[in-house]
Amino acid sequence: MKKIFILLFLFITFIKAEKIPERIVSLSPAITEDIFILGQGDKIVGNTIYCTRPEKAKYIEKVGNVIDVNVEKIYSLKPDIVFATNLTNPKDVKKLKELGINVVVFSYPENFKKLCDDFIEIGKLIGREKKAREIVEKVKKELEEIKKQAQKSEKQKILVQVGTKPLWVAGKESFINEIIEFAGGINVIEKGGIYSYEQIIKLNPDLIIITLMGIDGEEEKKNWKKYIIINAVKNDKIFLVESDKICSPTPISFVEVVKEIQNLIK
DSSP states (O other): OHHHHHHHHHHHHHHHHHHSOSSEEEOOHHHHHHHHHTTOGGGEEEBOTTOOSSGGGGGSOBOBOSSOBOHHHHHHTOOSEEEEETTSOHHHHHHHHHTTOOEEEEOOOOSHHHHHHHHHHHHHHTTOHHHHHHHHHHHHHHHHHHHHHHTTSOOEEEEEEEETTTTEEOOTTSHHHHHHHHTTEEESOSSOEEOOHHHHHHHOOSEEEEEOSSOOHHHHHHHHTTOTTSHHHHTTOEEEEOHHHHHSOOHHHHHHHHHHHHHHHO
């Protein structure tokens, strides 16, 4: 009887091990980075043209962009699992599933909690749940310390620009707002979207952050300097931040950018 239990245990362990994917396709820059953080980057056989972090991700076979992908190329890579997002073309997701490919779709995280929950779920799916939970626990503790430090500083009004021509800014409904608040700032924008420079003048932010998402940062800084009446312009408080960090973060880079903005506020 004891031998039977041992054999059953080994069989179950073998089956579980078989379920851990060896060939992964990631259709999200953040998910690609998550997988590398969890020590499984060498299992990624395909990703998007926007997957550039870490450096090794740049040299993996490209299968399209975040929205439209090459279904035939993905199929040829024989993935065990494909990680997609709700930005991925639903038609492509449907085709992949019809081809018998296991596709897991993650929605864009609206807050830090969802970001961490997704990270743990990815960890589960690639056999790294324990490590994922350890990382999340660590960054949560770091964030608590940052919040304590932020309470000691005077709150400043912050504007985060994520697009230009037209001017597009982040509002309080986005997780970027959480980044601002954790850093000890106040988002001057109630509802994100397109704004005029005249509207921003009235809101008078103390600090302007420009995300480098297809934006010529230095050129945009020059453009802002025309509006000398704004506190951020008057006090030379216009800063550039890498778009991946603030718009497509991992739990680790989320905390990193909170720290970065906190240092800008000081």
